[in-house]
Amino acid sequence: MLFTLASSFAVTATAAETVKIGINVPLTGFAASDGKSALNGAKLAVEQINSSGGILGKKLELVVYDDQASPKQSVPIATKLIEKDKVTVGVSCSYSGATRAAAGIYQSAGVPYIAAYAIHPDITRAGDFVFRTSFVGEVQGRAGAKLAGDILKKKRAVLITLNNDFGKSLVAGFREKAENYGITIVNEYPYSIKDRQFGPIVARVKADKPDVIYATGYYFTAGPLVTQLRTAGIKATIIGQEGFDTQTFIKIAGAASEGVIITTSLDRDSSSKETSDFIREYEKMFNHKTDMVAASGHTAVKVAAAAIQHAGNTDRKNVRDSIAGTKLVASTGTISFNNLGEVIKNVQVQIVKDGQFRHFAVISDKKLLAPPTR
Numbered sequence: 001m002l003f004t005l006a007s008s009f010a011v012t013a014t015a016a017e018t019v020k021i022g023i024n025v026p027l028t029g030f031a032a033s034d035g036k037s038a039l040n041g042a043k044l045a046v047e048q049i050n051s052s053g054g055i056l057g058k059k060l061e062l063v064v065y066d067d068q069a070s071p072k073q074s075v076p077i078a079t080k081l082i083e084k085d086k087v088t089v090g091v092s093c094s095y096s097g098a099t100r101a102a103a104g105i106y107q108s109a110g111v112p113y114i115a116a117y118a119i120h121p122d123i124t125r126a127g128d129f130v131f132r133t134s135f136v137g138e139v140q141g142r143a144g145a146k147l148a149g150d151i152l153k154k155k156r157a158v159l160i161t162l163n164n165d166f167g168k169s170l171v172a173g174f175r176e177k178a179e180n181y182g183i184t185i186v187n188e189y190p191y192s193i194k195d196r197q198f199g200p201i202v203a204r205v206k207a208d209k210p211d212v213i214y215a216t217g218y219y220f221t222a223g224p225l226v227t228q229l230r231t232a233g234i235k236a237t238i239i240g241q242e243g244f245d246t247q248t249f250i251k252i253a254g255a256a257s258e259g260v261i262i263t264t265s266l267d268r269d270s271s272s273k274e275t276s277d278f279i280r281e282y283e284k285m286f287n288h289k290t291d292m293v294a295a296s297g298h299t300a301v302k303v304a305a306a307a308i309q310h311a312g313n314t315d316r317k318n319v320r321d322s323i324a325g326t327k328l329v330a331s332t333g334t335i336s337f338n339n340l341g342e343v344i345k346n347v348q349v350q351i352v353k354d355g356q357f358r359h360f361a362v363i364s365d366k367k368l369l370a371p372p373t374r
Helices: 002-017 032-051 071-083 096-109 137-151 165-181 199-208 219-231 247-257 273-286 292-311 316-324
Strands: 018-025 059-066 089-092 113-115 130-132 156-162 184-191 212-215 237-240 261-264 327-330 333-337 347-353 356-363
Touching (some): 018 071, 032 059, 059 292, 071 089, 071 096, 089 316, 096 130, 113 292, 137 237, 137 261, 137 356, 156 165, 165 184, 199 219, 212 219, 273 292, 292 316, 292 327
Parallel strands (some): 018 059, 018 089, 113 130, 156 184, 156 212, 212 237, 237 261
Antiparallel strands (some): 327 333, 347 356
């Protein structure tokens, strides 16, 4: 009994001395590589904040659970973080399915929830306690159309679409604006997240003779896809998006990755001190090239911490109101939100050059990039 009481007192004392942010993140399963990067970005943010004095005179603490990118896991995790761990803010460092499922739990409990990089439009529609620090899928798809038709002057496009929320929402945005930029969509080929062999699609794309390919997917599908397209002699420009944004994609695709262009949130050559400091400190701390999901995890925690500090307390409603009024220079750009909790910021364009992602362009058209408001 004495041991139990002592242990209970220690937990209570620790809870009183820290400000808690809850994290659901895939640390096992198909999305584990992204999960590890996103969590590392969040850990770096905590290290930076605590070394500068913490929040409200207390240390910032992450409470982390593995959701395996699964709604079946993220829902009970959300309940546990809210009811047992008493977190002030929740952050999803996970994919859209898990994030959408957890968002309703946070909304019902009146606890702020920030999606670091999940892109499905319904996430923020859960309610006014839910925010997103990365682009909704359609917005990034629109940027892809501008990149293809306006910046690159490509006019004959083939779409290769990952058949899930992520792929469909990106392609919806591309389709929405393609005609505005003089793009003809010749064909669209869907594929499954389990696919790694793309022979039939590659053959059809070769026959289509496009000058640009808009391909949606994650690094583990994009690497084999790009490799097989180039092996078949297809020379069309390949445009990807943030799912490609990891050094692991370049490692998988090898020489075939050269010249691939992506829309994303992270500019490796940014002159912003916040971004350049993040890249330098992340790569020093983890001895690994950074990526979009790492920067997104970093950004989401920085937004949460700044809002708590601004609120002056850990009252969840006050913190929600502070998040809604955010204007913060972060590693993924200057962050502010519209009335739906959607981020307003520029789209970064990167190109693979000599085995590294490098700056190619910035898309800053506010009308084009305007996120949904309802």
